[in-house]
Amino acid sequence: MRNGRAIKSLKLTKDNRNTLKRLLKLIFKTQPVWLFIAGVSIIISALSTVIGSLFLKTLIDKYITPLIHQATPNFNPLIRVLLMMVGIYVIGAIATFIYTQIMAILAQRVQYNLRDEMFTHMQTLPVKYFDNNDYGDIMSHYTNDIDTLLQMVGQSLPQFLSSITNFIMVLIAMVIISWELTLFSLAIFASSIIIIKTLTSRSGHYFTLQQKSLGDLDGYAEEMLTGQKVVKVFSHEKEAEANFDKLNNSLETDSGNANGFATLLFPIIGNLGDLLYVLTAVFGGALAVGHLATLTLGDLAAFLQLSRTFSQPIAQISMQLNSIVQALAGAQRIFALLDQESETDNGTITLQPATDSATHRKQWNWVIPKPDGSTSLLPLEGKITYSHVDFSYVPGKQILFDVSFNVNAGQKAAFVGETGAGKTTITDMLNRFYEIDSGTITYDDLDIRNIKKADLRHAMAIVLQDTHLFTGTVNDNIRYGRLDATDEEIQQAADLAQATDFINQLPDKFNTVITDDGGSLSAGQRQLLSIARAAIADPPVMILDEATSSIDTQTEKTVQTAMDNLMKGRTSLSIAHRLSTIYNADIIMVISGGKLIESGNHQQLMAQHGKYYQLYMDSFNGNAPTAIPPKTTN
Numbered sequence: 001m002r003n004g005r006a007i008k009s010l011k012l013t014k015d016n017r018n019t020l021k022r023l024l025k026l027i028f029k030t031q032p033v034w035l036f037i038a039g040v041s042i043i044i045s046a047l048s049t050v051i052g053s054l055f056l057k058t059l060i061d062k063y064i065t066p067l068i069h070q071a072t073p074n075f076n077p078l079i080r081v082l083l084m085m086v087g088i089y090v091i092g093a094i095a096t097f098i099y100t101q102i103m104a105i106l107a108q109r110v111q112y113n114l115r116d117e118m119f120t121h122m123q124t125l126p127v128k129y130f131d132n133n134d135y136g137d138i139m140s141h142y143t144n145d146i147d148t149l150l151q152m153v154g155q156s157l158p159q160f161l162s163s164i165t166n167f168i169m170v171l172i173a174m175v176i177i178s179w180e181l182t183l184f185s186l187a188i189f190a191s192s193i194i195i196i197k198t199l200t201s202r203s204g205h206y207f208t209l210q211q212k213s214l215g216d217l218d219g220y221a222e223e224m225l226t227g228q229k230v231v232k233v234f235s236h237e238k239e240a241e242a243n244f245d246k247l248n249n250s251l252e253t254d255s256g257n258a259n260g261f262a263t264l265l266f267p268i269i270g271n272l273g274d275l276l277y278v279l280t281a282v283f284g285g286a287l288a289v290g291h292l293a294t295l296t297l298g299d300l301a302a303f304l305q306l307s308r309t310f311s312q313p314i315a316q317i318s319m320q321l322n323s324i325v326q327a328l329a330g331a332q333r334i335f336a337l338l339d340q341e342s343e344t345d346n347g348t349i350t351l352q353p354a355t356d357s358a359t360h361r362k363q364w365n366w367v368i369p370k371p372d373g374s375t376s377l378l379p380l381e382g383k384i385t386y387s388h389v390d391f392s393y394v395p396g397k398q399i400l401f402d403v404s405f406n407v408n409a410g411q412k413a414a415f416v417g418e419t420g421a422g423k424t425t426i427t428d429m430l431n432r433f434y435e436i437d438s439g440t441i442t443y444d445d446l447d448i449r450n451i452k453k454a455d456l457r458h459a460m461a462i463v464l465q466d467t468h469l470f471t472g473t474v475n476d477n478i479r480y481g482r483l484d485a486t487d488e489e490i491q492q493a494a495d496l497a498q499a500t501d502f503i504n505q506l507p508d509k510f511n512t513v514i515t516d517d518g519g520s521l522s523a524g525q526r527q528l529l530s531i532a533r534a535a536i537a538d539p540p541v542m543i544l545d546e547a548t549s550s551i552d553t554q555t556e557k558t559v560q561t562a563m564d565n566l567m568k569g570r571t572s573l574s575i576a577h578r579l580s581t582i583y584n585a586d587i588i589m590v591i592s593g594g595k596l597i598e599s600g601n602h603q604q605l606m607a608q609h610g611k612y613y614q615l616y617m618d619s620f621n622g623n624a625p626t627a628i629p630p631k632t633t634n
């Protein structure tokens with residue numbers, strides 16, 4: 001089961017209690033003063049209910065009953081106390097208004113902070129996290145989980161606290177009036193609690209299933225949306241629909257069960273309240289009539305009123321517990337994301353710009369700290385060396401075996417090999433998306449583990465097979481490579497990337513807004529923009545994953561020219577899917593099953609008559625050109 005989906009049992013287990021504690025701490029940290037005011041308002045609101053009910057006893061015994069025996073009753077004292085009673089309830093209503101408003105605002109604040117914290121933390125997570133969790137799942141933290149949490153902090157939690165406070169105060173007031181009647185009510189209450197507990201634990205279980213089904217459905221819908229073209233191309237619409245129906249059905253069943261239980265709870269508990277009321281009235285009447293307890297008419301009326309308000313919080317507590325339990329599932333998933341370990345970085349070597357005094361060209365230096373606190377400088381050149389590199393994504397399933405090679409600054413290196421051989425994995429090791437198991441990788445003879453990750457990544461640019469464009473103008477998308485690039489530099493990068501022609505045909509040229517990951521552009525055009533983006537970053541090392549997507553021959557030529565331009569004067573590691581593009585590479589490395597099995601230039605490898613020779617002949621269906629293009633260097 002994947003991390004994001006690992007929802008644990010939702011009974012109020014230790015884990016759940018810890019989540020609740022952590023959440024309460026978070027709420028407290030957000031606005032302690034307002035939280036305190038809300039707490040006081042909850043107490044005032046509960047007090048007004050109790051005092052109002054107790055007033056009923058005084059009202060009946062001291063003001064109404066004596067009036068019955070008076071020939072000319074004076075209603076003024078009665079009106080006075082009635083007004084006082086109204087005053088008490090008004091104060092209670094104001095207090096309720098205050099705490100509900102405060103909690104609603106507080107909930108928004110908590111939600112805002114959590115979203116912010118989640119997004120900030122997400123930026124620090126290693127690529128591994130995104131490789132191992134699907135986007136739908138991660139997205140649902142920002143939508144469902146946060147929403148249920150908002151509901152909980154804004155409504156369920158304050159209502160729950162208010163119900164508990166009411167419950168305690170009402171209980172005290174009931175004992176003051178009659179301990180016998182209170183004991184009787186408590187006995188009935190205890191039986192209700194047992195029933196409620198059974199129901200809520202069942203419903204908690206179903207809510208967990210519901211959240212999980214929702215995550216599955218979201219994940220699937222997202223996957224189908226992003227892969228919609230592939231679904232259509234392979235005519236898998238029916239299967240996609242059938243799978244969706246399956247997930248939708250299980251969501252329906254799970255939410256049916258969860259909500260069925262939740263809606264079942266309210267009437268059951270409501271009726272328990274009525275039962276309590278009737279039984280208390282009968283029992284209280286019997287006590288009074290049988291003179292078994294000193295109960296006045298006022299006592300009985302106030303007690304019945306209290307027992308009414310006593311059963312209400314019970315009904316509410318159980319409902320609110322349901323929402324809280326449901327929100328805790330979301331909170332647990334959010335905290336699980338926040339607890340994901342950030343990418344660690346022990347690198348101390350950094351990059352620093354320097355201007356070459358002779359050429360006035362901007363250059364970069366590695367700044368290497370020394371034990372005595374001083375630093376030494378080393379020019380950034382772009383020499384890459386792998387020594388005996390082993391790597392596994394998952395422990396026990398090794399992908400790279402003893403990979404060693406050297407690419408000098410300015411050289412072109414190309415990786416070839418069957419699909420899944422490990423070409424992309426080799427290049428991913430250089431920017432430390434993953435850590436190698438053993439061996440070393442050096443950049444300008446510096447172990448990359450000693451270089452700060454941000455600076456290491458700054459020292460190279462990647463043009464991926466699947467380009468990603470952000471919503472924004474063409475300018476913005478190219479500038480993503482270097483945020484301080486001027487418009488003129490962007491123009492030059494676009495020229496280098498052969499992208500100017502097509503950009504000028506767009507409605508607003510460089511200011512045309514691109515949406516939907518550049519959906520309105522062709523695969524080749526998207527590739528050219530991503531080449532321009534890499535060109536503007538202008539690092540000495542380029543990693544190029546050649547596009548496998550079918551682009552027409554003319555565009556392919558343009559992309560190739562753009563790539564060649566990009567490689568000029570730099571070290572390049574390219575993953576070649578078409579052998580025709582790598583004749584003039586300085587080193588061609590043949591990868592098979594995670595091992596480097598042959599290396600050399602085109603002529604050397606052809607002369608070996610090994611795997612490369614075979615691949616080359618196969619790619620021309622045995623009709624390889626007899627004259628092999630001569631090796632050229634830039």
Ligand SMILES: Nc1ncnc2c1ncn2[C@@H]1O[C@H](COP(=O)(O)OP(=O)(O)OP(=O)(O)O)[C@@H](O)[C@H]1O
Nearest residue numbers: 131393394399417418419420421422423424425426
């Ligand atoms: N994130 C990952 N987690 C686990 N295994 C992975 C991951 N990425 C790749 N692999 C596995 O590593 C192996 C090498 O994959 P890699 O993408 O490096 O091959 P490749 O030679 O670049 O293939 P292609 O030419 O198809 O792009 C494959 O078996 C692949 O399934």
